[in-house]
Amino acid sequence: MTMRKAAQRIPFKPSKTQALLLERCFGDRRFAYNQQVGAFNTYDKESNPKPSYPNVTDMKNANEWLRDSPIPSNALSNAIVDFRKARSAYFHKAQYGKNRPRFASKIDNVQSFRNSMPIRRLDGNRYPLSRKLGSVRIRKRDRLRYPVESLSSWTVRRENGKYYLVLLFNVDVQPKKPVEGKIGIDAGVKDFITLSTGEKINYPTV
Numbered sequence: 001m002t003m004r005k006a007a008q009r010i011p012f013k014p015s016k017t018q019a020l021l022l023e024r025c026f027g028d029r030r031f032a033y034n035q036q037v038g039a040f041n042t043y044d045k046e047s048n049p050k051p052s053y054p055n056v057t058d059m060k061n062a063n064e065w066l067r068d069s070p071i072p073s074n075a076l077s078n079a080i081v082d083f084r085k086a087r088s089a090y091f092h093k094a095q096y097g098k099n100r101p102r103f104a105s106k107i108d109n110v111q112s113f114r115n116s117m118p119i120r121r122l123d124g125n126r127y128p129l130s131r132k133l134g135s136v137r138i139r140k141r142d143r144l145r146y147p148v149e150s151l152s153s154w155t156v157r158r159e160n161g162k163y164y165l166v167l168l169f170n171v172d173v174q175p176k177k178p179v180e181g182k183i184g185i186d187a188g189v190k191d192f193i194t195l196s197t198g199e200k201i202n203y204p205t206v
Contacts, residue, residue: 036083
């Protein structure tokens with residue numbers, strides 16, 4: 001059995017209350033990420049060779065308002081993971097100054113946060129994000145392409161004022177059967193011959 005990741009992007013329109021909650025989540029995710037960038041910027045070869053990066057507990061203890069945030073706790077952890085990836089890429093590319101991790105801004109066109117501990121069920125035609133954030137209505141044309149039980153994470157994104165729910169699934173990829181050395185031929189009216197490979201042969205010209 002071979003597993004791969006498959007994503008599905010679903011547009012949705014939040015209520016006014018839900019939109020306000022999501023905006024706070026975007027802001028709290030930015031805060032967690034920027035705390036890492038701030039610590040990274042304190043690096044100094046002589047005076048601070050090993051900066052101290054705050055974890056989620058540290059940030060919540062230092063900022064009481066963060067404890068009441070509607071954002072899932074692991075979404076804050078994922079912000080730290082995203083920073084670490086950016087930091088690793090920065091050192092891997094070794095183009096210092098070019099790819100340096102930067103502070104996330106509220107004026108960025110794309111705002112998002114990711115929850116890697118999703119609810120794996122549907123409530124009718126709605127997918128529940130969390131108790132605090134409510135649910136997202138899924139239209140018939142956006143019905144899930146994969147079983148909800150295989151959901152591994154979801155991301156809420158706001159891109160240029162539009163909201164999207166991006167679902168990431170673990171999908172079982174079945175190995176393809178070996179192709180036998182045979183070609184099927186279909187004689188038709190529109191095309192003279194259509195091979196099983198998809199190749200079409202037109203009628204001969206006289």
